[in-house]
Amino acid sequence: MELGKxxxxxxxxxxxxxxxxxxxxxxxxxxNNSLHTILGVKKYPEKIKNIIxxxxxxxxxxxxxxxxxxxxxxxxxxSGINLIFNSKNKISENDFxxxxxxxxxxxxxxxxxxxxxxxxxxxxxxxxxSNKCFFITEANLSEISKSKxxxxxxxxxxxxxxxKIKIIFNKFNKNSIDINLLKKLYFDYEIIGKIKLKNNYNYxxxxxxxxxxxxxxxxxxxxxxxxxxxx
Numbered sequence: 001m002e003l004g005k006x007x008x009x010x011x012x013x014x015x016x017x018x019x020x021x022x023x024x025x026x027x028x029x030x031x032n033n034s035l036h037t038i039l040g041v042k043k044y045p046e047k048i049k050n051i052i053x054x055x056x057x058x059x060x061x062x063x064x065x066x067x068x069x070x071x072x073x074x075x076x077x078x079s080g081i082n083l084i085f086n087s088k089n090k091i092s093e094n095d096f097x098x099x100x101x102x103x104x105x106x107x108x109x110x111x112x113x114x115x116x117x118x119x120x121x122x123x124x125x126x127x128x129x130s131n132k133c134f135f136i137t138e139a140n141l142s143e144i145s146k147s148k149x150x151x152x153x154x155x156x157x158x159x160x161x162x163x164k165i166k167i168i169f170n171k172f173n174k175n176s177i178d179i180n181l182l183k184k185l186y187f188d189y190e191i192i193g194k195i196k197l198k199n200n201y202n203y204x205x206x207x208x209x210x211x212x213x214x215x216x217x218x219x220x221x222x223x224x225x226x227x228x229x230x231x
Contacts, residue, residue, distance in 0.1 A: 004136045004170035006034050008195070009113040012134075017074040021108035024068075027079045028126060029115045036079035041069055044080040064099045076107075096122060100129065116150070124158045132164060139169045139176035139194070144185060151189070162188050169194040 006029075013023045027035040036043045048066060067078045104110050112130065114123050127133055137147040154160040167186050169176065172194035183191060 004138070004195070005029070005113050005116070006038055008134065008136055008168070008170070009035065009111050010038060012111055013075050013109075016109050017072075021074065022076075022106070023074060024076045024078065024103065024107045024110045025071075026081060026110065026112045027077070028081060028112050028122070030082045031115055031117065033079055033082065033113075035077060035113060036069070039071055039077060041071065041077065041079075044083075045069055048080060048083070064103055096125065097129065100126075127154065127158065127160055127164075130164070132166060133160070134192075135165050135167050135189070136170050137167065138171050139179075139182055141177075144177070144182075148185070155188075163190075165189050167191045172196050 009025055013025055016023055025035060027033040045067065063084065064078065067080050069077045069079065071077050112126055114126055137143050154165065155162060167189050169182065173196065
């Protein structure tokens with residue numbers, strides 16, 4: 001599930017940049033962040049690395065904007081956000097919202113790759129602040145069981161609007177559960193497509209997957225809400 005979210009974030013950014021948008025990707029999977037590895041960049045900008053080496057980390061010096069890494073002319077990345085959410089630099093909920101909203105204004109789209117764990121209060125805030133939530137899962141019994149439990153938490157405990165959540169099935173192949181059955185299982189949500197798994201996993205990882213049956217739906221969903229996206 002982790003590689004699915006990360007790969008989708010990159011594919012989505014590349015899809016959106018074709019329309020001359022300015023895009024920020026935030027790797028908010030604090031436990032298992034991997035976007036910097038996939039994109040072939042360092043986790044922290046050079047200035048931040050020097051601060052870490054000098055063991056002089058403080059929230060006043062390391063804020064969200066200090067962590068921006070330029071991937072190309074249209075895409076920026078923040079991968080070291082764990083630095084401002086550790087025990088020493090833990091920030092309040094209001095500060096958290098303020099810093100995120102401040103950075104949102106500088107981009108057409110902000111794509112936030114969150115953790116699939118539900119014990120982080122910050123994850124709840126991100127999902128509720130976002131315009132759209134792309135929920136990546138797989139079409140097998142094990143992943144469906146996990147995803148249904150997580151969606152129940154989103155809906156019942158976190159009060160997330162079901163209309164905000166868009167389902168995408170990852171690693172889809174001929175052995176996956178039939179799409180008509182999936183529609184019944186996820187009847188409360190809109191299923192917008194699936195991502196086909198390449199036979200060669202390394203090729204899939206390095207070259208990225210092809211979006212199947214959802215490219216146009218994604219573009220249409222986002223065109224009127226050029227702000228915050230979470231998956």
